[in-house]
Amino acid sequence: MIHIIQSDGDVPAGLVEGELRRLGVEQRTIGLHISEALPEISAVRALVVLGGAMGANDDQRHPFLTELKRFIAQAMEREIPCLGICLGGQLLSLATGGELYAGRDGEKGTYSVMLTDQGEGDRLFHGVGQSFISFQWHDDSFSIPPAGTRLAFTGTCHNQAFRVGRRAWGVQFHPELSREIVAKWSSWSAETAARTGEFLAAFQEWEEEYLQVGRRLVENFARIAGLLPSPCRAVSKQS
Known part of the structure; x- marks a missing residue:
């Protein structure tokens, strides 16, 4: 099972939920915004942490963020596969020694993301x-944690994705x-x-490619988590 952590009612799992369902992967969404409790860490096989309109250090207004950062740190200690999206990626960075860059490198709309050399060889971005x-x-962005590897960037935001440990990723894009x-x-x-028409027109123009990438990332993550069989490899016969 993949546990999906939702911090904001307006920021649902969307394609992640739909693709996991299509792949037959069991999932459970925990709504922190409606005061649902985090699961026991021992019961978590894999973790997706969604975004939210709040800041990653806005613990005073949203006390559950303190517990969530601690929960993510526990997941890292146990090497539980984790995917943090936007706010989730910022929380993963903070939980592993990184920083939040408040009001820095903000982006809204459709952008091209480029992979670093390390990103091109990374399992999450395979294919x-x-x-x-x-x-x-x-509006905010994350630093790469001290033990992390930078995987992607845009022309506006230097840090778009990172891996920390063997099986945890933070991404700034959605x-x-x-x-x-x-x-x-x-x-x-x-x-x-005032820009709604612009955002929707750009999304529609690139929707097919956007959805293909999202589905690929979800499938790759589910395989990394051991919730899907590995692709079959051809075996050559020897005489």
Whole structure:
């Protein structure tokens, strides 16, 4: 089972949930925004931590963030596969010794993400290609943790993805979105509401590639977590 941690009611699992269902992978969503309790760490096989409108250090307004960072740190100690998305990636960075860059390298809309040399050889990004289309919605960004490896970047945001340990990843971009979620987020402020048509038109233009990348990342993560069989490899016969 993959446990999905949701911190914001307006930031659902979207494509991640749908793709796991299609792949037949059992999942359970924990809604911290509705005061659901985190599971016992011993019961967690794999972990996806979603984004949210709050800041990763906004513990005073959202006390569950303190417990969530501690929970992520425990998952890292146990080498539980983890994928942190946007806020989730920022929390993973903080839980493993990184920093939050508040108000820095923000992006909203459709961007091209480029993989580093390390990213091109990384298991999570297997089959994605050297660059891909992503949807961004963040004002803050993360640093690469001291023991982390930088995997991706955009022209605006230097740190788009990292791996820490063997089986934990933080990404700043959103692989889980749908047109409905993009429209919802656009309504959050007058500034973004005025750009709703722009955001939706760009999403529609690149939707097919965007969805292919999101599905690939979800499938790769499920395989890394041991929840899907590894791809079969041809075995050559010897005389």
